[in-house]
Amino acid sequence: xPVLPECRPDPDTLLARIKSEERRKHRGKLxxxxxxxxxxxxxxxxxxxxxxRMAEGVEVRIGYVETHGRKETDALLEGLTVIPRKMxxxxxxxxxxxxxxxxxxxxxxxxLVDELAHTNVPGSRHTKRYQDVEELLDAGIDVYTTLxxxxxxxxxDVVAQITGVIVRETVPDRVIDExxxxxVVDLAPPELLQRLREGKVYVPDMAARAAEKFxxxxxxxxxxxxxxxxxxxxxxxxxxxYMQTRAIxxxxxxxxxxxxxVGPGPLSERLVRTARRQADRMGARWTAIYVETPxxxxxSKEGLEQLAHTLELARKLGADTVTLFGFNIASTVxxxxxxxxxxxxxxxxxxxxxxxxxxxGSIVDQLIHYSGTIDVYVISGExxxxxxxxxxxxxxxxxxxxxxxxxxxxVVLLVIIGWFIKSFxxxxxxxxxxxxxxxxxxxRRGLRPAIFTAVIGVLAFDFFFVAPYMRFRVTDxxxxxxxxxxxxxxxxxxxxxxxxxxxxFAAESREKETGTLFALSKDLAVAADxxxxxxxxxxxxxxxxxxxxxxxxxxxxxxxxxxxxxxxILNDDDIAVATWAFRNxxxxxxxxxxxxxxxxxxxxxxxSSGVLGILGVKPVDIDGIITHEQERIxxxxxxxxxxxxxxxxxxxxxx
Numbered sequence: 001x002p003v004l005p006e007c008r009p010d011p012d013t014l015l016a017r018i019k020s021e022e023r024r025k026h027r028g029k030l031x032x033x034x035x036x037x038x039x040x041x042x043x044x045x046x047x048x049x050x051x052x053r054m055a056e057g058v059e060v061r062i063g064y065v066e067t068h069g070r071k072e073t074d075a076l077l078e079g080l081t082v083i084p085r086k087m088x089x090x091x092x093x094x095x096x097x098x099x100x101x102x103x104x105x106x107x108x109x110x111x112l113v114d115e116l117a118h119t120n121v122p123g124s125r126h127t128k129r130y131q132d133v134e135e136l137l138d139a140g141i142d143v144y145t146t147l148x149x150x151x152x153x154x155x156x157d158v159v160a161q162i163t164g165v166i167v168r169e170t171v172p173d174r175v176i177d178e179x180x181x182x183x184v185v186d187l188a189p190p191e192l193l194q195r196l197r198e199g200k201v202y203v204p205d206m207a208a209r210a211a212e213k214f215x216x217x218x219x220x221x222x223x224x225x226x227x228x229x230x231x232x233x234x235x236x237x238x239x240x241x242y243m244q245t246r247a248i249x250x251x252x253x254x255x256x257x258x259x260x261x262v263g264p265g266p267l268s269e270r271l272v273r274t275a276r277r278q279a280d281r282m283g284a285r286w287t288a289i290y291v292e293t294p295x296x297x298x299x300s301k302e303g304l305e306q307l308a309h310t311l312e313l314a315r316k317l318g319a320d321t322v323t324l325f326g327f328n329i330a331s332t333v334x335x336x337x338x339x340x341x342x343x344x345x346x347x348x349x350x351x352x353x354x355x356x357x358x359x360x361g362s363i364v365d366q367l368i369h370y371s372g373t374i375d376v377y378v379i380s381g382e383x384x385x386x387x388x389x390x391x392x393x394x395x396x397x398x399x400x401x402x403x404x405x406x407x408x409x410x411v412v413l414l415v416i417i418g419w420f421i422k423s424f425x426x427x428x429x430x431x432x433x434x435x436x437x438x439x440x441x442x443x444r445r446g447l448r449p450a451i452f453t454a455v456i457g458v459l460a461f462d463f464f465f466v467a468p469y470m471r472f473r474v475t476d477x478x479x480x481x482x483x484x485x486x487x488x489x490x491x492x493x494x495x496x497x498x499x500x501x502x503x504x505f506a507a508e509s510r511e512k513e514t515g516t517l518f519a520l521s522k523d524l525a526v527a528a529d530x531x532x533x534x535x536x537x538x539x540x541x542x543x544x545x546x547x548x549x550x551x552x553x554x555x556x557x558x559x560x561x562x563x564x565x566x567x568x569i570l571n572d573d574d575i576a577v578a579t580w581a582f583r584n585x586x587x588x589x590x591x592x593x594x595x596x597x598x599x600x601x602x603x604x605x606x607x608s609s610g611v612l613g614i615l616g617v618k619p620v621d622i623d624g625i626i627t628h629e630q631e632r633i634x635x636x637x638x639x640x641x642x643x644x645x646x647x648x649x650x651x652x653x654x655x
Contacts, residue, residue, distance in 0.1 A: 030142075031179065032145055036186075037150070046114070059108050060110045061112070110143070150167045159226070189220035261333050266306060278377070287342075308631075411434070434457035443497050534551045545633075548618045570616075606639075
């Protein structure tokens, strides 16, 4: 009888599984009651499950449940202990909200938290309710919650395409992926529509509007299919993990790795969601890449915000995010793909006029041309969507009026000089002076003033130095070629000079960033105590960002503000935000989803032994954002500071 070869689990997969299970031992269990639309009975089924657990002797409390006045659901509230809601004021209106602190204190075995995708009242600890649920889970408390499929982040654009409604409240896919159990609450669309007409979903006047705009039968069938498919994907992931950890042989797919190229345009969000869905279907790793070209510094505030939001969305959906510097987007993406064994690339294509394609080129065409064996998937966007590359406004940035005045003065000066020397040199050589003026203006003032110089230079040359003089008229047709050549060469040289200046500026910025990190590492290497480390870090932050910063280190049962020259004074609310960031090892405060109303951003100093303290930075622009590159530098500062603090602590420990 033949002996089958021994199958052993992959060591890396097994180790990752063990670490995940070890983390879950101290984490609460999450059960999601998933439906395809309001009214299918998610809250009702959640309450029924709660009563069954109570009958088993398990303690259950209601953290937040919204029955919408439905009698059958209200009846299930009886016998369950309710945690009082927290009343919060917003714009002179008092609103009820889930009391997270009260839920953490009661230490119940199971807490029911309805409407996982809900947005909290401004001033709450977290922006979204799913973040409240994550804190409960981290505290070891089991949670039952409800969710509709249209609130899953990666399906947001699909739902919008089906229903015509853009859902603003979404939950990252990782929350669904990390759920211990998903129970699909299903109801046939005809039966749901009947419930809607009977007023069991909405009050009668709202029901008519809902049926007309959202609850039509086609929408319901499509959303129902999305729900069942998403639940099936989750079950497939669990089965795959089981097979891998137990070395069960199967038809494993080759290692797929998907790469999505994103930018500052709104199309990038759609690309990220599409990449997530493709990665789920293939069971593949996926990475979001942004190529920081020399033109990056020209991005508007809106573009920077969009870029930061897109990269954060990719992280929430489970992607690795990479930012690389490159002069050409396509070549940088292809180079990264080949070095990291990428099998598929997802890229966006904005529908533009053909003349722009010919004039400015196409990143998509370049990717396809150089991709080789790598598959390229092109997602089309709406026409006239702004792009970072190939946009006329980007290539021809506006210039102040003084630049045009300077160009005009230079041309006038050349006319005066030329008038005195025209008897000694030919008209063709005289034209070279005006071409030289174009190059000078391009180097000093930019592309638009250079093109302006080329045009008025041609006009001045024709008027003063081509017969008949003092008239805009050319008798020799050869001069027409000269004029066209001056404008063409002038514009081309201007473009090249402008690009060279832009590349030099980008290289200087990168060199400055690298030099700053190197200087910080040198200062931290010679720092003998925590005070010296803090002085070095706060000084470098001030030099590169012009921001003040402060450091908090553990002392007793809380955090103590360390002495610094920043002058920042923290109140009790600031200390509370810093403490939360320390305990949860998560960034919080300014321009984050957690306690975003704070005036500082608090970054954990995480070393190999855990969180060593908190770095707080105070941006100058109160209403601004922390850009992706600023966040990257701050993260590097925090990592180096944590390593230095850990080194100092180790040297003080007795041997």
